Amino acid sequence: MNEKRLFLLDAYALIFRAYYALIKMPRLTQDGFNTSAIFGFVNTLEEVLRKEKPSHIAICFDPAGPTFRSEADASYKAQRESTPEDIKLSVPIIKEIIRAYNIPILEVEGFEADDVIGTMAKRAEKEGFTTYMMTPDKDFGQLVSPTVLQYKPSYRGQDFEIRGEEEVCARYGIERTSQVIDLLALMGDKIDNIPGCPGVGEKTAIKLITEFGSVEQLLENIGSLKGALKKKVEENAEQIRASYFLATIRTDVPVEADPESLVRKPEDTERLFAIFKELEFKTLRDRVSRRLDSARQDVKEVKADSFPSSLFDFDTPGNVPESSPLEIQTAETSGLSWRVVRGKEEAGKLAESLFPVKRCGICFVAEGENDMDCLIKGVAVACSESEAVYVPADDAECMAVVLDTLSRNDILKISAQVKRDYVLASRLRTDEAPAIVNYNDISVAHYLLQPEMRHDVETLSALYLNYSCRPAPVLTAKRGSKTPPAGEEEIAAWATERAVVTMRLEAPLSKEIENEGMLSLLNEVELPLSTVLAEMEIAGVRIDVKALDEAARDLEKRLAEIEKDVYELAGEEFNVGSPAKVGEILFDKLQLDPKAKKTKTGQYSTSEDVLEKVAHKNPIVGKILEYRQLKKLLSTYLTALPAAINPATGKVHTVYNQTVTATGRISSSSPNLQNIPVREDEGRGIRRAFIADDGHLFLSADYSQIELRLVADFANDETMLDAFHNDKDIHSITAAKIYHKSPEDVSADERRHAKTANFGILYGISAFGLASRLGIPRSDAKELIDNYFATFPTIRKYMSDAVEKARENGYVSTAMGRKRRLPDINSKNPVVRGYAERNAVNAPIQGAAADIIKVAMVDIFLKMREKKMKSKMIMQVHDELNFDVVAEELPEMQRIVTEGMENAYSGRVRLTASCGVATNWLDAH
Numbered sequence: 001m002n003e004k005r006l007f008l009l010d011a012y013a014l015i016f017r018a019y020y021a022l023i024k025m026p027r028l029t030q031d032g033f034n035t036s037a038i039f040g041f042v043n044t045l046e047e048v049l050r051k052e053k054p055s056h057i058a059i060c061f062d063p064a065g066p067t068f069r070s071e072a073d074a075s076y077k078a079q080r081e082s083t084p085e086d087i088k089l090s091v092p093i094i095k096e097i098i099r100a101y102n103i104p105i106l107e108v109e110g111f112e113a114d115d116v117i118g119t120m121a122k123r124a125e126k127e128g129f130t131t132y133m134m135t136p137d138k139d140f141g142q143l144v145s146p147t148v149l150q151y152k153p154s155y156r157g158q159d160f161e162i163r164g165e166e167e168v169c170a171r172y173g174i175e176r177t178s179q180v181i182d183l184l185a186l187m188g189d190k191i192d193n194i195p196g197c198p199g200v201g202e203k204t205a206i207k208l209i210t211e212f213g214s215v216e217q218l219l220e221n222i223g224s225l226k227g228a229l230k231k232k233v234e235e236n237a238e239q240i241r242a243s244y245f246l247a248t249i250r251t252d253v254p255v256e257a258d259p260e261s262l263v264r265k266p267e268d269t270e271r272l273f274a275i276f277k278e279l280e281f282k283t284l285r286d287r288v289s290r291r292l293d294s295a296r297q298d299v300k301e302v303k304a305d306s307f308p309s310s311l312f313d314f315d316t317p318g319n320v321p322e323s324s325p326l327e328i329q330t331a332e333t334s335g336l337s338w339r340v341v342r343g344k345e346e347a348g349k350l351a352e353s354l355f356p357v358k359r360c361g362i363c364f365v366a367e368g369e370n371d372m373d374c375l376i377k378g379v380a381v382a383c384s385e386s387e388a389v390y391v392p393a394d395d396a397e398c399m400a401v402v403l404d405t406l407s408r409n410d411i412l413k414i415s416a417q418v419k420r421d422y423v424l425a426s427r428l429r430t431d432e433a434p435a436i437v438n439y440n441d442i443s444v445a446h447y448l449l450q451p452e453m454r455h456d457v458e459t460l461s462a463l464y465l466n467y468s469c470r471p472a473p474v475l476t477a478k479r480g481s482k483t484p485p486a487g488e489e490e491i492a493a494w495a496t497e498r499a500v501v502t503m504r505l506e507a508p509l510s511k512e513i514e515n516e517g518m519l520s521l522l523n524e525v526e527l528p529l530s531t532v533l534a535e536m537e538i539a540g541v542r543i544d545v546k547a548l549d550e551a552a553r554d555l556e557k558r559l560a561e562i563e564k565d566v567y568e569l570a571g572e573e574f575n576v577g578s579p580a581k582v583g584e585i586l587f588d589k590l591q592l593d594p595k596a597k598k599t600k601t602g603q604y605s606t607s608e609d610v611l612e613k614v615a616h617k618n619p620i621v622g623k624i625l626e627y628r629q630l631k632k633l634l635s636t637y638l639t640a641l642p643a644a645i646n647p648a649t650g651k652v653h654t655v656y657n658q659t660v661t662a663t664g665r666i667s668s669s670s671p672n673l674q675n676i677p678v679r680e681d682e683g684r685g686i687r688r689a690f691i692a693d694d695g696h697l698f699l700s701a702d703y704s705q706i707e708l709r710l711v712a713d714f715a716n717d718e719t720m721l722d723a724f725h726n727d728k729d730i731h732s733i734t735a736a737k738i739y740h741k742s743p744e745d746v747s748a749d750e751r752r753h754a755k756t757a758n759f760g761i762l763y764g765i766s767a768f769g770l771a772s773r774l775g776i777p778r779s780d781a782k783e784l785i786d787n788y789f790a791t792f793p794t795i796r797k798y799m800s801d802a803v804e805k806a807r808e809n810g811y812v813s814t815a816m817g818r819k820r821r822l823p824d825i826n827s828k829n830p831v832v833r834g835y836a837e838r839n840a841v842n843a844p845i846q847g848a849a850a851d852i853i854k855v856a857m858v859d860i861f862l863k864m865r866e867k868k869m870k871s872k873m874i875m876q877v878h879d880e881l882n883f884d885v886v887a888e889e890l891p892e893m894q895r896i897v898t899e900g901m902e903n904a905y906s907g908r909v910r911l912t913a914s915c916g917v918a919t920n921w922l923d924a925h
């Protein structure tokens with residue numbers, strides 16, 4: 001390997017990437033300063049320095065003011081939104097940190113960082129360096145050569161990606177990397193507002209460059225093109241040339257540095273420690289503190305009267321903290337030992353070593369996304385917090401020992417994905433006994449603590465253990481990649497490390513769960529629920545393919561009818577599925593909104609929100625929205641569900657996600673069952689296709705208005721409580737109160753308005769939003785909201801009390817202790833603060849509803865298991881549970897399900913659950 005390795009970092013690309021990666025859960029200091037961009041940038045830099053150990057390095061910034069591109073074309077990057085204030089405040093601090101690392105900063109007036117990187121890369125190439133351009137931007141592909149490589153930052157736990165000539169050419173189907181410029185000149189670049197040739201996308205651009213070799217040759221041979229493409233290129237020749245100019249990265253910038261001067265120099269560790277301490281970066285602070293000379297007893301501390309300021313004052317003396325420095329741990333430094341075990345003799349030894357243990361860590365390895373048909377590679381078992389073994393799936397004797405261990409009640413199994421492990425273990429068993437008992441799941445625990453963060457082993461080990469995990473092995477070779485799948489040794493090393501680290505994480509997470517008062521929620525609800533969800537996934541649900549085909553044909557007929565209606569209303573035929581064409585028809589031809597805004601691509605925005613605002617102006621809008629909805633149903637369910645059927649079981653095995661939603665709700669994927677319309681005509685055909693097994697019945701149980709009932713209880717509203725207690729129509733009662741009339745005199749429209757108010761106002765709907773949803777003037781919507789709060793002052797009080805409680809605590813919680821943290825509740829930005837305030841109101845409602853159905857699911861499942869019933873729980877969708885029921889068990893099942901759901905909550909309001917029975921989901925619901 002070349003010893004001269006120069007790393008050139010694109011500063012702003014990494015800063016913006018870091019900032020937006022944490023946009024939903026920003027890092028804030030105690031003073032409320034957003035440090036997301038700084039934290040992400042520094043972590044990326046630390047990772048590069050630690051993993052790659054560059055001999056030379058520089059960080060390149062865009063200058064303030066215009067560049068030669070913006071001076072040549074005023075539209076260049078003109079569409080970009082202004083830089084967020086938090087980033088503006090962060091950049092001076094980031095530069096100060098870079099100086100503390102003693103890394104050169106390169107910035108040249110009039111030239112972008114891209115051009116500085118391009119210039120330095122070419123200079124270094126001539127001087128025998130191997131250069132790595134660290135940036136995610138695709139335009140850097142044009143600079144790649146045998147000794148100039150693109151080093152793309154890691155994403156969601158994956159490793160960094162290095163792109164050489166072969167990878168760049170394979171990605172775009174080109175012969176040489178310089179043709180990236182030609183491609184960008186034709187297809188444009190939305191991010192930088194490079195127009196390219198309108199109507200020419202990536203595929204067409206590749207085809208043209210493959211045929212002509214370059215933009216220059218293409219423009220000289222326009223005559224050989226045909227039809228519409230010829231016209232596009234001919235009419236936009238000058239724009240293509242201008243785009244080529246804008247897309248070309250300069251390599252002749254007057255940078256006052258040479259590659260040799262960028263040699264890696266010792267950092268100012270004391271200064272870094274002081275900065276990280278002030279920024280409240282505990283892990284980073286501890287990481288650099290270990291690099292301090294142990295003989296040195298003083299570091300510089302920061303004492304700032306106001307924070308943040310554009311620069312820090314680093315000259316105030318201080319002392320080394322009393323706590324000892326924390327070293328970044330790895331498998332090599334933490335004393336982890338592992339081995340692969342096979343055969344009868346090793347099985348005996350494994351059984352002996354596992355017999356006396358009280359807890360063990362587990363990690364299954366499988367290739368494939370769906371747990372019911374993936375290829376199981378093996379399982380790692382940690383016998384202690386420093387030792388683990390890996391058992392290949394094809395070794396029956398050792399695997400039998402593992403499966404026996406998983407089913408033992410006297411051993412605590414610790415996993416990072418126990419639901420998945422349960423499903424995989426069940427597939428390996430030859431009986432129907434529970435696959436895993438007495439377990440803990442660190443991901444589920446952390447989900448309760450921080451629902452909006454990531455819960456993977458890599459994140460948690462860095463957060464709680466200061467430990468850096470091995471990158472995940474490649475199990476399946478990617479198309480076009482020369483990286484072969486990992487061998488057994490590499491897989492075993494990775495899996496055993498995860499088993500050990502998972503085991504180490506259990507103690508700190510359990511302690512935090514206890515401190516937060518969440519032990520009951522974890523042990524009595526969430527952990528038992530993992531088994532319930534796993535068994536539901538294993539059971540699957542049967543699909544009637546013929547019913548789906550029939551529904552698809554009906555839907556295609558309906559789509560054809562809608563298209564005809566749209567053509568008639570538009571006065572011409574056009575592609576209804578094209579957002580660009582829809583925008584032209586609605587806003588150019590029909591002039592539905594003279595102020596309609598265009599996107600960065602120059603097209604009108606035709607999103608659902610935009611169209612709903614003008615729906616009342618012309619019936620064509622409603623037709624287009626209906627067309628889109630039906631088209632989505634056709635592609636997402638009617639044509640996709642048959643392909644999702646497992647050929648071995650004949651059923652669809654959806655994946656239930658327990659640690660995804662911030663509210664505590666369960667979601668599903670592969671396929672997503674939550675978005676199937678409930679009772680509308682378009683959803684009927686889909687629901688009819690979900691059927692019970694032969695000779696069985698389909699039982700569907702659904703809560704009635706659970707969220708409104710909870711609101712009535714939380715607000716202690718007598719009118720609502722009385723309506724629910726006496727089984728009155730809550731929406732008619734609401735309308736009667738608002739419009740000052742008897743429930744019998746309430747019109748259908750008034751009831752509809754009240755229903756929308758009941759659900760919408762609680763979730764912070766504005767007068768504008770309510771007006772759009774109901775198709776009424778904004779003044780009427782405002783009056784409806786005012787009347788609603790005047791009629792139900794207890795609801796307004798509940799909402800204001802919830803917000804105030806959130807301001808005081810920084811979170812809201814349910815009766816069972818589920819918390820939703822709201823770091824933006826005191827934000828000075830009214831938009832950000834408003835979002836947090838709405839969550840403060842609805843999170844306790846959503847969270848309580850989530851708790852209730854989870855409690856019901858666990859209770860029902862345990863009773864079914866206790867009675868050894870053959871019926872199965874097969875689906876959970878929102879507030880609804882579905883079962884495949886053996887006919888003779890029906891009366892008992894109806895009793896167990898109804899009691900389980902209605903008794904899952906004790907409060908001032910009574911919950912009701914209705915049960916329907918048929919042979920399919922539609923008729924049962």
